[in-house]
Amino acid sequence: METSSRVEMILDKLYNDPANPAGFAGVNQLWTEVRKIDASIKKKDVQQYLEGHRTYTIHRPRRVHFKRSITYPSGYMTDVQCDLADFQKLSRQNNGKKYALVAIDVLSKRVFAEPVRTKKSNDMIDAFEKILARMEMHPHRIFSDKGTEFCSKEIMDFFRKKDIEKYTATFSSVKASLAERCIRNIKQRLYRFMSEKHTLKWTEVLPKIVNAINNSKCRVLGGLRPVDVSFNNAKEIREMVFWPIGKNKPRKKPRFKENDHVRMSRSKKYFSKGYLPNYSDEILQIDLVKRKLIPIDTVCVTIMVNCSKDISTLRN
Structure with missing residues (x-):
């Protein structure tokens, strides 16, 4: 009306x-x-x-539920995500080890972890060497967040020599989600252990906890353990875990239509004030809406810059 x-x-x-x-x-x-x-x-x-009210639209609450593409592995040990677990506050009790490098195979959910003294390239390369030595094969691809410890020239040269493709998140807000969830799981077990044993030493028990996780039944794998996945059954596991994703789900109608007028959300840091403007003053027009089916059903929007028309209704 x-x-x-x-x-x-x-x-x-x-x-x-x-x-x-x-x-x-x-x-x-x-x-x-x-x-x-x-x-x-x-x-x-x-x-x-x-x-259609400028003040309301630029201060409108910004709800971020951005659906991103999943990591679709080629096979067993082909695609790995990695991240650093932070233990800086416990370094004095652990021979100066401030971090743990954690890597997880995307298909089997097999976990590898190695204590690291610093984020310097030589320490990181050392840890990667030890983790790669424990893997049944070198992965084809390794994905990490945008942390400098994963993007230095020395690290990139190291992966190039190992014939491993190194991928990094485009934006700092994008993380290696599998590795982060794995770190949370490891830390939960570690801190429970330390509370029970009244100790702050984690480096010695880390391999035992990682081994225990790899021998635990995994719901995603249909009740199998990560150690149960091998080259022999990788194809069946891959079809079971990844093939049903997006299958038989109703396709959602795109939120935006061509020629809709919108404001772009402002890029904010984690602790930015909620009362500050969340959207730009610039009014944009949607030029093209297209559906992307692989690897998940998502909608991509192309925006035409600078629309100077008088807008009565805006969509954020």
């Missing part, structure tokens, strides 16, 4: 008055207050009014 000029005037008066309970508030509060004046005004009218 098109909002009439009379309704817009009422909403303007309420929303732009800081002394009013609806002043610079959200949809529900504004609707509650405007119905005291005119009960015929619908919630949809209020939403339409606010979506």
Whole structure:
């Protein structure tokens, strides 16, 4: 329903008055207050009014549920994710070891871990050498976050010599999720052990905990243990774990349409203030919407820069 000029005037008066309970508030509060004046005004009218209001749209809460492509492994030990577990506060009790390099095979969920003294390239290469020596074969690809310890020239040269493709997240906000979840699992067991034994030494017990995790049944693998996966059954495991993803799921209708007008969300750090603007002042127009089916069903949007038209409704 098109909002009439009379309704817009009422909403303007309420929303732009800081002394009013609806002043610079959200949809529900504004609707509650405007119905005291005119009960015929619908919630949809209020939403339409606010979506065309500059102040509301740039300060609108930013909900981030960005679906990313999964890591689809070629086979057993072909694709590995890695990350560093931080134990800096316990370094004095562990011979100066501040970190643990953790690597996980994407298909089998097999875990490898090695204590590391520092993030320097020589220490990291040392740890990678030990982990690669324990693997049944060198992986084809290794993925990590954008940490400098994984991106130095020495590290990249090391992987090149080993004939391993090294992939790094494009943005610092993107992490190696499998490796991070694995680190959480390791730390949970480690800290429970340390609480029970009244100790802060983790380097000696780390191999035992990693071995225990590799011998634990894994729900994703259909109840198999990571150590049960081998070159012989890798194909069956791969089909069981990865083939059903996205299968038989209804395809969602794209949220945006071509020629919709939007604002881009601002890039924020983890502890940025929630009351600051979340969206840019620049108004953009969607040029193309296309569906990407592999490896997951997602929608890609191409944006046309700088739309100077008068916009009555914006979508964030």
